[in-house]
Amino acid sequence: MRKVxxxxxAAVIVLFLxxxxxxxxxxxxxxxxxxxxxxxxxxxAFLTLAVMSFLYQDNPYYKFAxxxxxxxxxxxxxxxxxxxxxxxxxxxxxSTSLADFFEVPQRAEGLNFFFYTPVILGILLxxxxxxxxxxxxxxxxxxxxxxxxxxxxxxxxxxxFIKQISSTFVPLLGxxxxxxxxxxxxxxxxxxxxxxxxxxxxxxxxxxxxGLIYFYFSREHKGVFGAGSRVGIxxxxxxxxxxxxxxxxxRISLLVGRITFLFRDWLELI
Amino acid sequence: xxxxxxxxILAVVGTVLIVSVFLPPLENLGEDFTxxxxxxxxxxxxxxxxxxxxxxxxxxxxxxKDWGFSIVTLFGFFFMLVIGLLKIGNPGGIGADxxxxxxxxxxxxxxxxxxLQSTMYALLAFFVASASYRAFRAxxxxxxxxxxxxxxxxxxxxxxxxMLTAWVPESWSIAQIPxxxxxxMNSPNLAGQRAIIIGIGLGVVSMSLRLILGIERSYxxxxxx
Amino acid sequence: MGKVNLTLLxxxxxxxxIIAIALIFPLERLGQLYSLLLxxxxxVALLLRSIFAKEVDRRIIFLFIFVAVAAPLLFxxxxxxxxxxxxxxxxxxxxxxxxxxxxxxxxxxxxxxAPEVQPMANAISRHCLKKGHKVIFMSLWATGQALLxxxxxxxILPEFPEKQDGIDYVNIGYKAGNEGVLNxxxxxxxxxxxxxxxxxxxxxxxIFDDIRSCRxxxxxxxxxxxxxxxxxxxxxxxxxxxxxxxxxxAAVVAPQLYPYYPAQLVGILGGxxxxxxxxxxxxxxxxxxxxxxxPGLKMMGPQTLAHIVIISFIVIGNIIYFRGRRKExxx
Numbered sequence: 077m078r079k080v081x082x083x084x085x086a087a088v089i090v091l092f093l094x095x096x097x098x099x100x101x102x103x104x105x106x107x108x109x110x111x112x113x114x115x116x117x118x119x120x121a122f123l124t125l126a127v128m129s130f131l132y133q134d135n136p137y138y139k140f141a142x143x144x145x146x147x148x149x150x151x152x153x154x155x156x157x158x159x160x161x162x163x164x165x166x167x168x169x170x171s172t173s174l175a176d177f178f179e180v181p182q183r184a185e186g187l188n189f190f191f192y193t194p195v196i197l198g199i200l201l202x203x204x205x206x207x208x209x210x211x212x213x214x215x216x217x218x219x220x221x222x223x224x225x226x227x228x229x230x231x232x233x234x235x236x237f238i239k240q241i242s243s244t245f246v247p248l249l250g251x252x253x254x255x256x257x258x259x260x261x262x263x264x265x266x267x268x269x270x271x272x273x274x275x276x277x278x279x280x281x282x283x284x285x286x287g288l289i290y291f292y293f294s295r296e297h298k299g300v301f302g303a304g305s306r307v308g309i310x311x312x313x314x315x316x317x318x319x320x321x322x323x324x325x326x327r328i329s330l331l332v333g334r335i336t337f338l339f340r341d342w343l344e345l346i
Numbered sequence: 347x348x349x350x351x352x353x354x355i356l357a358v359v360g361t362v363l364i365v366s367v368f369l370p371p372l373e374n375l376g377e378d379f380t381x382x383x384x385x386x387x388x389x390x391x392x393x394x395x396x397x398x399x400x401x402x403x404x405x406x407x408x409x410x411k412d413w414g415f416s417i418v419t420l421f422g423f424f425f426m427l428v429i430g431l432l433k434i435g436n437p438g439g440i441g442a443d444x445x446x447x448x449x450x451x452x453x454x455x456x457x458x459x460x461x462l463q464s465t466m467y468a469l470l471a472f473f474v475a476s477a478s479y480r481a482f483r484a485x486x487x488x489x490x491x492x493x494x495x496x497x498x499x500x501x502x503x504x505x506x507x508x509m510l511t512a513w514v515p516e517s518w519s520i521a522q523i524p525x526x527x528x529x530x531m532n533s534p535n536l537a538g539q540r541a542i543i544i545g546i547g548l549g550v551v552s553m554s555l556r557l558i559l560g561i562e563r564s565y566x567x568x569x570x571x
Numbered sequence: 572m573g574k575v576n577l578t579l580l581x582x583x584x585x586x587x588x589i590i591a592i593a594l595i596f597p598l599e600r601l602g603q604l605y606s607l608l609l610x611x612x613x614x615v616a617l618l619l620r621s622i623f624a625k626e627v628d629r630r631i632i633f634l635f636i637f638v639a640v641a642a643p644l645l646f647x648x649x650x651x652x653x654x655x656x657x658x659x660x661x662x663x664x665x666x667x668x669x670x671x672x673x674x675x676x677x678x679x680x681x682x683x684x685a686p687e688v689q690p691m692a693n694a695i696s697r698h699c700l701k702k703g704h705k706v707i708f709m710s711l712w713a714t715g716q717a718l719l720x721x722x723x724x725x726x727i728l729p730e731f732p733e734k735q736d737g738i739d740y741v742n743i744g745y746k747a748g749n750e751g752v753l754n755x756x757x758x759x760x761x762x763x764x765x766x767x768x769x770x771x772x773x774x775x776x777x778i779f780d781d782i783r784s785c786r787x788x789x790x791x792x793x794x795x796x797x798x799x800x801x802x803x804x805x806x807x808x809x810x811x812x813x814x815x816x817x818x819x820x821a822a823v824v825a826p827q828l829y830p831y832y833p834a835q836l837v838g839i840l841g842g843x844x845x846x847x848x849x850x851x852x853x854x855x856x857x858x859x860x861x862x863x864x865x866p867g868l869k870m871m872g873p874q875t876l877a878h879i880v881i882i883s884f885i886v887i888g889n890i891i892y893f894r895g896r897r898k899e900x901x902x
Contacts, residue, residue, distance in 0.1 A: 227363055236543050283538060
């Protein structure tokens with residue numbers, strides 16, 4: 077091991093211990109298990125800084141944090157799935173004694189042996205780990221894909237196609253059109269004014285139409301079709317710009333969250 | 347056996363779930379199939395966990411590069427699994443909420459998963475900033491439009507944007523940056539997103555139909571058994 | 572020698588100015604001032620360095636963002652908010668429901684979205700309980716249940732000690748299966764959620780006396796930012812069940828939900844700004860909540876400064892780009 081590595085590691089250990097002692101001292105009187113609480117807050121801060129250290133360069137502390145996260149979160153989802161879905165939804169339908177063991181109420185309608193089907197399919201899915209008979213996991217996979225296809229078919233058709241098309245047919249003169257005289261006498265550029273509303277509706281109607289033209293690749297984009305496609309890409313660029321703006325906003329918020337943790341919960345600066 | 351059975355399962359399940367929307371007597375069967383799906387989803391979590399353990403044991407066994415970190419993964423995995431399945435420290439016993447306050451499981455979530463996951467995503471703030479400095483160039487008309495929209499949104503969603511154009515009179519209020527940001531979201535953004543949604547919607551519908559009819563078989567893999 | 576003297580003189584003047592400012596301004600204002608000087612001075616230096624075509628290390632850029640976020644947290648700057656129509660629509664809907672209405676709040680997020688989404692989830696939960704609505708808490712994400720426990724124990728329940736589990740609110744927790752869960756609860760709650768998180772049968776929980784499925788609910792708010800999330804609530808519950816759904820989402824997905832507003836979504840709270848607007852409306856409407864924790868509003872200071880820094884980066888980057896292009900053309 078290089079000398080620098082040893083010095084850094086020693087510094088990290090010393091800082092960790094110092095933080096643990098100080099935090100435990102700060103929690104004394106507030107919490108019954110103040111030593112454990114002090115350790116947990118220090119460990120959370122250590123993990124936060126370990127991940128952030130990646131910004132300098134890849135290093136063993138980051139790798140430690142990354143590997144820990146993978147293991148812990150996989151087990152977290154497994155345990156949650158087991159307790160909330162297997163124990164609460166499956167067990168009472170298959171066995172009264174197991175339901176009593178797990179202290180979950182039995183089903184009023186009694187047992188339902190039809191529910192052995194997902195157990196069998198689930199076990200077949202686990203056989204994917206075997207090289208020899210892994211192919212049998214296609215059966216549960218087909219069930220999963222079939223359910224997704226069946227569920228999505230109607231819902232996407234209704235909500236993402238029919239309703240979206242229907243919402244695009246907006247009144248192009250605005251909702252409160254009271255005639256050309258009233259329109260010109262109240263003409264202004266206020267955000268809630270008739271002109272802005274009218275422009276918005278035109279942008280929505282033409283924007284969706286031209287956006288769809290852009291996505292239509294079965295015909296060459298030239299002439300009127302090409303012009304429509306060009307308007308479509310402008311609309312899409314504004315859309316991506318808005319998405320970029322919101323993405324920046326979101327990422328900054330996450331950083332604010334982490335720095336707040338470090339400053340408030342760990343260092344108690346704020 | 348390797349292809350006919352999965353194709354049949356898929357066709358039956360998919361058809362039942364579509365028909366159950368139109369035929370109320372089949373609604374119960376549709377719900378049952380969905381519940382099966384939910385239960386199988388948990389087995390998929392188990393499969394994921396099993397695969398993780400296999401890969402890291404392999405790495406450890408063969409002493410591949412960074413094998414030492416596989417010990418960390420395996421320790422984290424088994425530690426969480428044991429405290430989660432045995433509900434260690436849970437104040438409510440076996441039937442209680444697995445995430446009850448005070449349980450080791452919840453504490454590990456609060457002090458290990460929470461900081462790790464949120465910091466990993468928080469790093470993206472730095473990379474977005476770096477990309478802003480190095481990559482976002484107004485090279486052509488389309489890129490300029492993208493940047494302008496992003497500028498207006500970034501300013502319009504902060505109090506600074508309000509201050510910057512507070513002097514604009516009410517009769518011109520669309521020129522105030524926050525109002526312009528709202529307009530962009532409600533009009534061009536809505537139109538662009540809707541075009542995308544309609545496109546994806548049609549894609550999902552046609553793919554679902556291709557799957558149910560057995561035309562799309564890529565999920566079965568390459569094997570021709 | 573002359574150069575050294577000039578530097579010393581400038582340093583002395585700078586120290587005098589700093590001391591003078593320190594005597595005039597209070598500590599908080601001083602911190603804000605120095606942070607701004609540091610950031611904007613740095614940006615000018617960055618611009619000059621870039622103009623002279625010198626390489627800027629990415630770690631310098633990272634440092635800017637860190638300071639832009641950290642400084643307003645240490646020396647807070649607070650702003651007032653004007654709720655936008657999409658946020659106001661959600662607030663007004665919760666406000667207009669008669670007390671005793673049943674509202675379902677789904678925590679469909681993970682720690683990666685929590686800093687944005689948890690403040691709005693807490694604010695709406697607080698609003699619903701304040702109005703006397705019955706609240707059903709659930710989650711489509713395993714991590715959502717753990718974050719729900721955090722919200723309930725740390726924020727919501729300590730503020731409403733009089734509210735009773737099962738009567739005023741209930742936590743039915745997480746179920747695996749994503750949209751599969753929604754497909755069942757749109758017609759039958761008990762089939763998917765036979766018990767609450769503590770294994771109490773749904774039949775014994777008062778809130779569920781009149782609630783058989785999502786169709787019987789008065790309002791649903793999904794807090795999320797991934798899949799499954801608000802979009803799935805619209806597709807699998809809102810549209811087929813005819814129930815009003817609103818979304819409280821991470822900023823990344825908010826633009827994608829606008830096509831559903833207002834026909835399929837009552838309103839959208841997008842990112843921390845949405846949370847801040849909701850918190851502001853809540854404080855305005857309920858003066859007794861003026862001391863409540865408002866993480867959304869507090870985050871707007873760092874958010875604003877970081878946005879300005881990022882905009883500056885884009886501008887500086889483009890200045891360099893156009894200078895380079897002009898030079899190329901000249902050659």
